[in-house]
Amino acid sequence: MKIYSTGKIRNIALLGHSGAGKTTLAETMIFESGTTHKRGSINSKNTVSDFHTIEKEKEKSVYGSVLNLDWRGTKINLLDTPGTPDFWGDVSDALHVADSALFVLNSEHGVEIGTEAFWKAAERQNLPSFLVVNKLDGEQSNFDNTVEMAKERFGRGVVVVQFPYSEGEDFHAIVDVLKMTMYEFPSDGGRPDKLPIPDSLKAKAELLHNELVETVAENDETLLDLYFEHGELDEYQMRDGLRNGMINRDIFPLFCCSAERNMGSGRIMGFIANTTPDPKERQIPLSDGNTYNIKEDGDPSLFVFRSVSEAHVGDLAYFKVMSGEVQPGMDLENKQTSDSVRLGSLFIPQGSKRIETNRVSAGDIGVAVKLKSGVSGATFAASSNGVQFEPIEYPAPTIRTGLQLKKEGEEDKLSTALHQIEKEDPSLQVEHSQELGQTILHGLGEEHLNIILHQLTDRFKLDVEFITPRIPYRETITKRTEAHYKHKKQSGGAGQFAEVYMSIEPWYEGIPQRDDLNVRNVDEIDLEWGGKLVFQWCIVGGVIDNRFMPAILKGIMDKMQNGPMSGCRVRDVRVSVYDGSMHSVDSNEAAFKTAALMAFRDGFMRASPQLLEPLYEIEVTLPAVYMGDVMSDLSSRRGQILGMDSEGSIQKIKAIVPLQELDRYTTRLKSMTQGSATYTREFHDYGPVPQDIQKRVIEETLAAEA
Ligand SMILES: Nc1nc2c(ncn2[C@@H]2O[C@H](COP(=O)(O)OP(=O)(O)O)[C@@H](O)[C@H]2O)c(=O)[nH]1
Ligand SMILES: [Mg+2]
Incomplete structure (x- = not known):
């Protein structure tokens, strides 16, 4: 195994929308570098990168993979990534270890939404980036349009290094305005002939050459001086300028190729080896900031x-x-x-x-x-080395599902399998919800979850299915009530006695004090499930002994965990215990706990209880043409639009939508927009549920209990 010095290593993440040709380009590069002797293809299901059965089945990448090749003494590691936001987990880690990102654009479609999302991610990581326009042999290929879109989305830093001599079926040559030469390829691709730029394209090439040199000079004072002095920069000065421009993310060089026909990959590998930054130049975040x-x-x-x-x-x-x-x-x-x-x-x-x-x-x-x-x-x-690198950040989930075994008895096996999958795929979150009594999977899209299901059934041989995930509703009240309960039991020997009076009211931030009560002690409890319980002890004259206070609080908390209305968790109430009585022999903690629980339950139900549901703030990114459909769909999902924004032909919608309406949203969004839209979501708050849904949820709970 040949060992390379750090300066001779390049780690390149291949990024771009699904279908742009990343895997094919990687395959072509490995072949062209002489590392493999047979060039596989997506259609023949034999590429080096897409080796998983599921990838062959789907004819696209699902998992990230790492490949390497030698280009004239430089080792290039290619981190091939899947192109759909569903499999974003492997994009996150590729971005984390790459030294530069190569964005593969499909010249038949220009800049697609997936590409844009990955671009933003590379930007957040401050990762040097360059681009290649692929599929120039495609019937619908439109290089100029693709470049224009790239400049519009990614800024003026996108500079053309190459343009095609011709596009579509006739694509066979690339004009390089850095080397000022033309590469002409044999019909089956591979090594090109270097030819002078034909007269018909000379003016265009000169223009683009000057644009390139000026962009490089503008971003580097020393080079600018040299440029003014000599009216030109030599190849080595250009390399330095491009490298520094890439490191500062001021320059994003753009190349041409047809991965399928094996035309253009050699020059890109040469550029990677000669010009892109080596691993030492990347600023890597540490845990300590x-x-x-x-x-x-x-x-x-x-x-x-x-x-x-x-x-x-x-x-x-x-x-x-x-x-x-x-x-x-x-x-x-x-x-x-x-x-x-x-x-x-x-x-x-x-x-x-x-x-x-x-x-x-x-x-x-x-x-x-x-x-x-x-x-x-x-x-x-080494133990003497105190370094600790910042862990990788994965995107927040956008979809969830319930998961259950079709038959009992394999719970342990399922839990081991999920643990293993979660370890391998940190973009998956497994939640064993006691509250909902369900195992819930949180993922990045329906396809992502389906791959998990496939793994569970195929790899772990488990008989499982997806079920509708329950909603973590909350209960609260909307008005104040007074409640009273006397717990009295005489059964043979020692009896049970406790009596409490309490005032129950909705709690909110900034709620005024109760002047009518003699508040002796306040417990402000941040509930595990969100919201608050404020518990006020207002007993005067020792009618209830202080030592029963914890038991009373416990009785209330027990009922809050299992709400009076539907069994859901209760939040945002203030309870003031202001009167009661006790018995010198029969009163004990258990009796006070029961009395408090019963009083709370009774009062709560008379205080106009209200069911709350989780609301999420979402942001949808979509091509403008689908705006109408997506907006009307959002309003049918009880969505409240917060705002809209546009960047060229890309639109963004921000809205608040109940979780219940989001459970199948990724799928719907995909089908409405032919897979061209993405969305992110973040928990916002709890909000009241409409009366008809409240009625239904209560009926369902009662039915389940019966
Ligand atoms: N015509 C043409 N097709 C290509 C080219 N590159 C890739 N393809 C095809 O486009 C499809 C998607 O390619 P793939 O490499 O899987 O894209 P990825 O999702 O970006 O990895 C496959 O059917 C490829 O054969 C190209 O340069 N020209
Ligand atoms: Mg792929």
Whole structure:
């Protein structure tokens, strides 16, 4: 296994909307570099990157994969990613370990919504980015339109390095305005001939060349001086300028290719090797808020960005070396748990394959087997090295579903399987909700959840199904009532006696004090399930002994956990206990607890109870043409529109929508917009449920209890 120095390594994330050609481009690059001898294709289901059965079935990427190739002495690691927001988890980790991002655009469609979303993510990570316009051989190819859209969305920093000689069926040559030459390809692609730029395109090439040089010069004072002095920048000055412009995200160079016909990938690999920043140049966030640069020497440290389990092998931890050199047999410490581990065999990943290696240098990507606690986000380093890298941030879920076993008896197996899947896919959240009595999966889209179901049935052989997830409703009251309960029981020996009077009222922020009561003690309780209980002790003259106060509070809390109206949690009430009586022998804690519970229940039901439902703030991003449909659908979902915004032909809608109306929303949105829209959501607050739904929920609870 050849070992590369850090300066000779490039980690490139391939990003872009599904179907743009990322996997095909990766396949073409590996082939063109001589790393593989057969070029696979999506249609023949034999690419290096899409090796999972489900990916072959769907003919598209579902999981991220790591490939590598050698381009004239530089090692290029390609982090191929799935292009739909459903599988965003593997995009997050690729963004985290890449040194630059290559955005693949489909010249038949221009900049698509997925691409735009990933661009924003790369921007948040401050990741140097460049672009390639693919599918220039496509019938509907429109290079100029694609470039225009890219400039509109990503700014003037997008600069053309290449344009096609012709597009569509006749695509066979690319004009390069950096090298000022034309590449003409044989009909089956591969190595091009270098030709002078034809006269007919000279003026255009000159114009774009000057634009490119000026953009580079404008972003670098030294280069600007040189440019003024000589009226030109040489190839090396251009490389430096482009690299610095990329690092500062001022410049986004744009290239051309047809991945399918194997035309153009060589030049892109050359650019990656010569010009894109190496791993040492990336500012990596640390847990303590500082940043870090990869170091070639020093104590070894590594960051795990993905964890996968494979039959017959066990857990595989994908890692990037952050300093020094990592070797099998080394003792390292997990910086989160302080566990000490000894590294076993190490490998270099190539799609589904792994090649064993005896060292991995700083900046490179490797795989460790059976690395204890080697979960995604973990830092391992020599015990003397205190470094700890910031964990990867995954997007918030947009969809949820209930999950249940079709027959009982496999609960443990299910829980182990979910635990494993959650470890491998941190974008999935598994919630065992005691409140709802359901297992709820939170994911990034219907396709994402379906892949989880597929794993559970196929890989873990579990007989499971999705069910409608219950809604975590809340109960509250809308007016004040007084309640009284006397608990009295005489059964043989010792009796039970307790009597309480309480005032129950809706609580809200800034509620005035009760002047009519003699408040002796206030307990302001932040409820686990949101909202508050304010408990006031207003007993005078010792009619109820202070020692019964906790039992009374407990009685109220018990009923709040199992609301009087529908069994849902209660929130936002103020209860003032102001009178009562006790018996010197028969009064005890249990009696007061019961009395308080009964009084609370009775008062609550007379205080005009109201059911509340969770509301989410959502943001939908969609092409303007679907605006009408999406808006009217939102209003049928009881949505309250907060605002609209537009960026070119892309629209954004912000709205507050009840969770109940969002449970099938991703699917509906997809079908309404031909898959071109995305949305994000965030919990907003609880709000009152309309009376008809309240009535139905109460009836359902009563029916379930009967
Ligand atoms: N005509 C044409 N088709 C392409 C090209 N690149 C990829 N494709 C096809 O487009 C589809 C999607 O490609 P794929 O590599 O899976 O896209 P990804 O989702 O970005 O990984 C496949 O059917 C490819 O064969 C290209 O340059 N030209
Ligand atoms: Mg793909």
